Amino acid sequence: MSEVTKPGGMRAIARDAVRARISEVAVDLFDEHGFDNVTVEQIAAAVGVSPRSVHRYFPAKEDTVIGDPAGWGEHVRDQLVARPSEEPIWDALLTSYEALLATPSRNEAQGRKAMRVLGSTPALRARNLEKHLLWARLLTPVVAERLEGDHRDLRAEAIVQASLACFDIALTAWAEADAVESSAVLLRRSFGALQPTA
Amino acid sequence: MSEVTKPGGMRAIARDAVRARISEVAVDLFDEHGFDNVTVEQIAAAVGVSPRSVHRYFPAKEDTVIGDPAGWGEHVRDQLVARPSEEPIWDALLTSYEALLATPSRNEAQGRKAMRVLGSTPALRARNLEKHLLWARLLTPVVAERLEGDHRDLRAEAIVQASLACFDIALTAWAEADAVESSAVLLRRSFGALQPTA
DNA sequence: GCCACAAGTGGCAGAGACTGACACGTTAGG
DNA sequence: CCTAACGTGTCAGTCTCTGCCACTTGTGGC
Structure with a gap:
């Protein structure tokens, strides 16, 4: 939703990228093993971050798919x-x-x-x-x-x-x-x- | 859904009654304190059964309202x-x-x-x-x-x-x-x- | 009346989602 | 170069939900 790069928005770019990456990895895992058979811990490990950070970007596991x-x-x-x-x-x-x-x-x-x-x-x-x-x-x-x-x-x-x-x-x-x-x-x-x- | 009392259905009556009772108590508690502020443990205590039994009648907490x-x-x-x-x-x-x-x-x-x-x-x-x-x-x-x-x-x-x-x-x-x-x-x-x- | 059997129940342990608090490192911006 | 904000990880904790096992209590056959 942000068109232009805001002055202090250098970090926002990285943030959006990480967010997109988590979503992509999560959807792939869900597609392969089924939503219920994939834990947040597994997603975090696949992305390379801590489970806590996944929940920082997405309040709920479902939101990784919904956006x-x-x-x-x-x-x-x-x-x-x-x-x-x-x-x-x-x-x-x-x-x-x-x-x-x-x-x-x-x-x-x-x-x-x-x-x-x-x-x-x-x-x-x-x-x-x-x-x-x-x-x-x-x-x-x-x-x-x-x-x-x-x-x-x-x-x-x-x-x-x-x-x-x-x-x-x-x-x-x-x-x-x-x-x-x-x-x-x-x-x-x-x-x-x-x-x-x- | 069951019209006639089946031969071995003496227990089913009690079962339906307990089920209805749990639902009633749960809805009352939700109405007063809000769905998120009421735990299954509290519902169980109010009804007089164990939390485990509540989950036996209703797979999920939401089902106590949905039916x-x-x-x-x-x-x-x-x-x-x-x-x-x-x-x-x-x-x-x-x-x-x-x-x-x-x-x-x-x-x-x-x-x-x-x-x-x-x-x-x-x-x-x-x-x-x-x-x-x-x-x-x-x-x-x-x-x-x-x-x-x-x-x-x-x-x-x-x-x-x-x-x-x-x-x-x-x-x-x-x-x-x-x-x-x-x-x-x-x-x-x-x-x-x-x-x-x- | 007695007894085996099924059914309901409670307690326990554990997985998993999610949250708050705190400490540490990194980095933007002066 | 310094500092203050930001991101991240770790830890502890709550809550939902699920198997498992032992116990009690009706049910139905003898």
Whole structure:
């Protein structure tokens, strides 16, 4: 989330690098042995740091796979508020998610592996959905703003959570070994499933 | 889940009673002190059993609030397969969930308190979403059976997860202190948010 | 009524995730 | 060159959760 190198940010670079390295090693180990069969101690040993330091970078073991939830959520929200208010809400949401997918976050292969690991363990899936709840809290007010009529909050929540479910389904399908289609196509398709009439 | 008293089921009655008692005490303690500030040891002491026994009834601390996920999920699935195949899928899903809400599972007040506690702690929300994933695995094949056209699996998954989100939202809103409307009304409303055209 | 058998329970030991506190080395910045 | 901030490691401790074993208590057959 930090674009420019801040004046005193020399150490921040090393910090981000170590963080990324831990995540990479952890995902590899999880992919090979399974999430539950890998201890934090093993991850630390593979990276070359102490277990305590791993927990300094990632509050929970699951976070080594999930990454930083809040940052990307704010990204989506910013995209959404930038959409014209006349645009149908579903189109606006779809476009906002697409912008996120277009952002070249990490290595493509690494991203897929992370998503695959993520789908393989209940604890990780749950943690990922928790991230979605965080996003939902950011997006719901924006969506509610665009709605008309009664019960805006409840309806906005339903729309946001449904769209997040579509987003998650698309990414999960994309991570499958035999999936050849782009994540954007899968996203459109899952969105389309909810609007047979539109 | 067990209607008749099975021949050798004298012990099962006591078992269910103890289970319900632990859940009740745990929810009360969580509601008063917060989920993270209550240890399993404290719950055990309040009930009058050993911590080891608490873990025998509930694999995880969170399960004392969530309850048995699989049972109700199968219930919903059974309702869904019983719906006529001509019925629109959203109507069938709505009706199936309504049947679940109509089932007088526990005390009304106790149910509300459990839902309130459930919404207050991230760890519990996550576990609850894990339950939804379990339900989704049961419902998706049934929904896919009813769909036509391409990409049935993906579309079925989107529909099921979106409907589960509506279900969750409705129950969460229902648990709010100032909510006066029935859970069924809230469920219809959240469902309606996804089908402005129908 | 008696007795073997299953089932529930408690206590114990241990693994593993996570946290706070403290001391040490490194390094940015004056 | 000095110092103050920062990162790291080590240690001790809490809490959840799991096997294991011994003990007690109902259950059902004789």
